[in-house]
Every structure is written in structure tokens, then in C-alpha cells.
């Protein structure tokens with residue numbers, strides 16, 4: 001096996017081509033005797049699952065696969081996973097996939113120990129009851145090892161899980177410090193089969209996480225620093241990873257940048273996510289694609305308060321025009337290079353929903369106090385209309 005990078009920030013991370021080979025050893029060290037492998041149904045016929053199964057079988061580690069989950073995992077998916085976990089006598093979890101597999105596995109870990117956990121640790125309850133990580137009750141959740149197969153959500157380095165409440169169609173964020181995986185394995189070989197369009201959309205999601213975290217007014221210099229370097233990595237690697245999916249250096253760079261984004265957005269997200277969440281739930285569009293389209297419109301709406309910070313960032317990135325306009329131009333050029341549409345109308349959305357979108361975005365967790373500046377429902381409606389029609393200030397028309 002080639003030399004792997006090992007970091008412990010904020011949890012144990014192994015990174016590099018072939019890092020998967022460390023899995024059985026970590027299972028043994030963590031006393032994971034019979035893990036349940038959670039993945040999404042789309043993974044069943046793909047290379048990453050075959051590699052994982054062969055590895056565990058060769059190491060004589062008994063396991064079962066649970067893949068009965070939706071692309072936006074629901075509370076019912078989690079309940080079925082808990083049944084499989086308990087009936088099979090499992091003691092631990094391995095998550096393989098994108099955000100849905102990670103979030104479902106986290107949900108199973110929590111609900112198998114605490115039946116009320118999904119309600120008890122819902123985000124809005126948590127911030128009142130447990131103001132710091134040390135305030136949370138210790139639950140001794142089953143150990144979880146996470147192996148991402150996309151570079152976008154960063155869920156492998158998060159203490160949260162996003163689950164859909166089926167009856168209401170709304171998303172619920174669950175938070176507990178023990179949801180952070182015990183070990184994360186960033187192996188670019190597991191992402192090499194990801195098609196270019198999905199590589200682009202998930203990569204733009206990671207970019208949006210970094211930019212929104214960087215622009216958040218919350219004081220968190222450590223996360224701000226992570227965001228700056230994460231953006232540089234994406235500038236260096238995203239276009240290559242899309243153009244040549246077999247490029248392991250680019251794939252690894254994107255996996256690292258995506259995981260880093262989960263550390264960066266401890267500082268919070270902003271208006272792009274506030275708009276993308278309700279649009280994704282109602283119109284069933286890809287989260288990363290929505291973010292990619294919305295990003296420049298929100299940057300421009302925030303310009304009065306982020307102008308100087310973005311100029312500093314543009315200088316670090318060594319952009320040819322190292323100021324705010326140059327940064328937006330780079331985002332526009334990157335989107336174009338990746339084949340991402342310029343307007344929401346190009347993916348079938350129209351401005352009729354503007355009032356509804358404004359209200360929903362205002363109520364979203366990402367807009368509360370972490371967008372660069374306070375926006376009201378009218379502001380969000382206007383940003384949405386601009387994004388539908390592809391309207392940017394004249395300076396960006398060339």
C-alpha cells in the first residue's frame with residue numbers, strides 16, 4: 001500500500017489512493033466485530049461496494065449490507081435500518097456513499113441506542129438544551145467508519161445528520177457529538193467512477209460550503225482559515241477531476257477539500273443554502289447544482305459587506321483580477337467550464353414561486369445569523385428572480 005496521510009482533525013482521517021486497505025485493521029482496533037454496512041441502492045452494482053465487500057471478507061469480518069434508503073434518507077429508512085441492525089446482532093456501522101449513506105448510518109447509530117434520539121437531538125432543541133459539546137449526554141453510540149464516494153457534502157466530518165420526515169416532506173437536522181465518525185477513510189479510488197456532471201455538482205456544493213463559511217460573520221478564525229485553503233484546493237482540482245475522472249491527484253484533492261468544508265462550515269452557511277434547501281425539497285433538483293447556479297447571485301447581494309474579505313481571498317488565490325469582481329468572474333468561468341447552467345430557468349424553474357421561496361429561505365437555518373448580512377424575505381425573492389432570469393450587474397456581462 002502507498003504511504004497514506006494520517007490526520008486527526010477533527011477525527012481520525014486516513015487519506016490517499018488505497019486507504020481503503022486500512023479498514024479491517026481499524027475495525028479490529030475499534031472492536032467493531034460485526035458492522036452493518038450502510039450504502040445507497042445505486043451503489044449495489046458499483047466498484048466501491050465490491051472493493052469493500054472483498055476487503056472485509058478477506059479479513060474475516062462478518063458484515064451485512066443495508067441499502068434500503070432514499071436519496072434523501074427518511075426517518076422510516078432509519079427505523080428499518082435499526083431493525084436490521086438489531087436483528088442481525090450488529091455492534092457497529094460502516095457508511096459507504098455520499099451524504100445519504102452517511103446520514104442514514106448516523107441516524108441508525110443514534111436511534112438504535114435512543115429511540116427518542118431523533119427528536120431529542122433535533123437541531124432547534126439542541127441549541128437551547130446543549131449550548132456546548134460537553135453539555136450533551138454521553139450515549140456510547142455504536143462506532144461508525146465513513147468512506148465517502150462523492151466529494152461534496154463533507155458529512156463524513158460532521159456531527160450532524162439530515163433526515164426527511166416522510167409525512168411532512170420537511171428535513172430535520174439531528175446533532176450529537178458522537179455522530180462524528182470514529183474514523184474517516186478518504187480513498188480517491190472510491191470516487192473515480194463518479195460521472196463528470198455529478199463530480200461538478202458535488203464539487204460546487206463543497207465550494208459553496210467554503211465560500212459561505214468564509215463569508216459568515218461568526219467569529220471563528222480556525223474555520224475561516226480552513227475555508228481559504230479549501231477554496232484553493234477546489235480551484236486547483238475540480239475542473240481536472242471533472243475532465244479526467246481517473247486523475248487520482250485531482251480526485252484526492254477534491255475529497256480533502258470536501259471533507260475540510262465540513263470543518264469550515266462550523267462557522268455557518270448562508271443565503272445560497274437558505275435558497276437551495278426549499279428549492280431542492282419542492283422541485284427535486286440536485287442540491288449541488290442549485291448551489292452552483294445560485295452562488296454568484298448571492299455573492300453579489302452580499303457584496304457590500306464581503307467586498308474586502310473576498311478581495312483578500314482573491315489575492316490568496318492569485319486570481320488574474322484579485323478583487324471582488326475578479327472572484328465572481330472566476331466562479332462564473334468555473335461554472336461555465338463545468339457545464340453548469342447560468343440560470344434557474346435553464347433547469348425548469350420559473351419566477352412564480354418567488355414569494356414562497358423568499359419566506360422559506362428566511363425561515364431556513366442557514367439564513368438565521370450566518371449569512372454575511374441580514375436578508376429579509378423580499379431580498380431572497382429578488383435574488384431568486386435574478387437567478388431564474390440569469391440577471392447579473394452589467395460589469396459581468398462581458
Ligand SMILES: [Zn+2]
Nearest residue numbers: 205209273287
Ligand atoms: Zn451543501
